[in-house]
């Protein structure tokens with residue numbers, strides 16, 4: 427049996443040689459970047475990469491061809507990343523940053539749901555001075571902002587118990603709005619009714635609220651009934667005055683409508699928070715922005731999503747969330763929504779955006795913002 431120490435010494439010697447060769451090759455990457463900056467040309471050159479792979483493949487023994495291919499895929503990826511950094515250093519910014527504005531009006535804001543809804547509460551928290559306007563659905567919030575009727579809008583995007591608000595993700599892709607701010611609210615519900623525990627059989631609320639309290643309702647054999655939003659559900663209970671129905675709403679709404687509260691502090695999970703986003707017509711990059719959201723499509727090929735994740739690893743960027751949504755126009759293909767830490771003022775983030783924008787079939791910056 428070979429001596430392990432001796433093998434390790436051989437490995438160290440090989441690593442030393444590889445290190446020198448690696449540094450030399452990365453130096454070439456910088457030279458290539460300078461040449462492309464001077465003479466034009468895209469960093470990614472698929473034909474050249476295919477030719478490199480082809481010429482090297484036959485030089486590996488059969489059993490090492492797969493590993494050798496992966497090795498050079500990584501090496502060339504690192505070479506491209508070096509070039510994108512050099513491009514950014516030379517002042518080539520990603521196109522998605524060209525629409526950035528310094529400040530924009532926030533005097534008026536549409537929120538999802540009726541007066542008193544959680545989105546209304548979030549809008550009050552984010553914009554205490556703004557004129558607030560209710561919207562019947564998420565789409566209306568996006569339309570009011572897009573048409574310029576209001577400066578911005580507030581909608582929920584994610585709940586820690588019920589998960590993603592999928593429709594909002596789809597709207598972010600369809601509309602040309604940007605996320606400019608976010609906030610989270612601690613969510614718990616009151617059960618309001620003109621009846622009592624003995625008479626209430628059905629409970630109205632928004633589907634998300636019903637799902638966040640599903641176990642609580644089931645335990646009491648109460649039938650969930652969906653309606654447009656939590657505050658609207660409370661208004662319905664008040665209007666009908668039927669002791670057989672109740673609503674799950676927040677305390678603000680219960681007090682505003684002066685409805686009797688049968689139970690409070692209702693939620694299935696010990697902690698239940700909802701994240702809300704504020705959307706506006708153009709993206710901003712405030713000095714304290716620390717989260718970037720993007721949506722992208724990958725080509726339908728092996729390793730396509732792994733490539734995106736590798737890029738984040740190589741740039742040392744912390745991915746906070748990844749969400750996929752089907753693209754109805756092309757069955758079984760997906761849009762990927764990514765949240766990651768960073769600011770568009772940071773060159774490292776500019777380089778990653780430039781690379782993703784240049785190398786993916788579709789890439790859209792959704793915003794750079796801070797969570798209040």
Ligand SMILES: O=C(O)C(=O)C[C@]1(C(=O)O)C=C[C@@H](O)C=C1
Pocket residue numbers: 455458469470471472474475478501502505506
């Ligand atoms: O030859 C080029 O154009 C390069 O940019 C160099 C290189 C490489 O590292 O080999 C990197 C990126 C291209 O996609 C192809 C090859």
